[in-house]
Amino acid sequence: MNDSFKQRLVGAVVLFALALILWPVVMGPQRDQSFVLQSDIPDKPDLGPSAIVQPKTRDDMSPIGEYQRKVVEEVEQQEPPEPQADEPIAKPRSKPSLDEQGLPVGWEIQVGSFGRKENATKLKLRLQKMGYRPQLAKNGKLTRVFIGPYIDKAIAQRNLDRIARQQDLSPKLVRFIPPNE
Secondary structure, eight states: OOOOHHHHHHHHHHHHHHHHHHHHHHHOOOOOOOOOOOOSSSOOOOOOOOOOOOOOOTTTTTOTTTHHHHHHHHHSSSOOOOOOOSSOOOOOOOOOBOOTSSSSEEEEEEEEESSSSSHHHHHHHHHHHOOEEEEEEEEEEEEEEEEEEESOHHHHHHHHHHHHHHHTTTOOEEEEEOOOO
16 A cells, blocks of 8 residues: 555545544534523522620639739739849930931940850850840851840940849940841
């Protein structure tokens, strides 16, 4: 068989297969092509007025606000704490000084500098328990523990003195330099 006869035979088979598939579609019964405009969604139900039922009160719970009133009464009965002699009453803040770039000068308390990060983390946790917000800063091989920054140098100095007394450390006051981001 030569190639042209094969191609004609394959073409005839393809046309015959198409005719078999499309014959029922083209010559089938005529259908109504109109659209149905009726919905299958049911109508809205008629819900008459309903009664609102009040929740039942529980006997095993106190009314709202009773606990707060008890706490306020307890606090009012306590005597106010006496100001401690070593902690001066807050003075008005001084105006922050500005550096060459016009930015406020900030201060930090360097509490410690450690070769092992574990030791710095231990000190950080100890300071957090005391209510401070320490931060760790890696500088070469050393990990430093800082508290701050403070805008007012006097407040930073007071906190430095307090930390030195409480922790038996010798922290130092350093200029705050923001980290490069």
